[in-house]
Amino acid sequence: MPVLARMIPAPLVVDVRRGALGELAKILADQRISPSGRVAIAVGATHGPVIRETFQDGLAGADWFTVGGCTINAAIKLMEKIRPQQYDAIVGIGGGTVLDVTKYAAARIGLPMVAVATNLAHDGIASPISTLDNDAGRGSYSVPAPIAVLVDLDLIGQAPAGSVRSGIGDIVSNLSATADWEAAHSLRGETIDGLAMSLSRTAAQAVMNHPGTLADDGFLTTLAESLVLSGVAMLVAGTSRPSSGACHEISHAIDLLYPERRGFHGEQVGLGAAFAWFLRGDLDRFHATVDCLYRHGLPVTPLQLGFSLDEFADIVGFAPQTRPGRFTVLEEAALTPERITAKVADFNDHAYARTQSPVTPEGRNLDSSV
Incomplete structure (x- = not known):
């Protein structure tokens, strides 16, 4: 049967x-x-x-x-x-x-x-x-x-705005994580779960497409429900794959290399997702991710996250070691130290240029010089 x-x-x-x-x-x-x-x-x-x-x-x-x-x-x-x-x-x-x-x-x-x-x-x-x-x-x-x-x-509503904002970065990173999972399926034959994929993507898109802010109950409800859906996606898949790819490897590398300087998890994985899209050469997804992060006041460049370009290059180089056996765009690209340095600098320039201004709509200044 x-x-x-x-x-x-x-x-x-x-x-x-x-x-x-x-x-x-x-x-x-x-x-x-x-x-x-x-x-x-x-x-x-x-x-x-x-x-x-x-x-x-x-x-x-x-x-x-x-x-x-x-x-x-x-x-x-x-x-x-x-x-x-x-x-x-x-x-x-x-x-x-x-x-x-x-x-x-x-x-x-x-x-x-x-x-x-x-x-x-x-x-x-x-x-x-x-x-x-x-x-x-x-x-x-x-x-x-x-x-x-x-x-x-x-x-x-009583929680620090920065910590709630972090959830946006975490859920947005799902789209990059699922792209890594699809690549692992296509290139390495890794089993993929369509239901988990659908739940993860739906959750991310609901937040990315919502016009509200942290001051809006409708947006907070969507964010909360999306975070729950993301957790259920992992439950369905039996793995963190629907929500964790290169974006999370970069965050894990920050936690291990710079534990005293690690920030909110969502800030780190959100920026990691933006870098992963840039590394894939998918500028549409890169722009959409940067726009969403920037609109909600999250960092979009290594400098805004608190790291020099050289430090972020070291983070990217170390990231694959944090999840041995997990295939993501970082492993797929087979990056050399020289190429990492060049990609990080190029990513930083493109992300900053995309924002047009160092001040977010919510008034949070992301200019690393102040």
């Missing part, structure tokens, strides 16, 4: 709106995740106390824990605190740090995890991956995806 369908372990709930966090107890009960409300709730040190004070009355059966850093050790400490107790689920309320640590801890204990995002910095909201610092730098770890995802736009 032919297989007519496949089962995808997608979230039971995806709720994006103002006031979503106030419905957490009801969602836990209605979806039978925790009818009693007996859950462990992990929050960050900065905003955690405020969140707890505001919402703990509606979650009387919950215990609260504070996450101390985006590291393997922090995840293990959280796991050790939670394991002796009996909980129905673990709820992470916070940004990428809290969610990644909570996902890893929940996976180790074997409990379902509910993600309540207070930021939109990257597509880890609903992904089956935790990115955590370790003794060797930073690693990505496979974990079960969240069983439910809530995004409270009231809390998103």
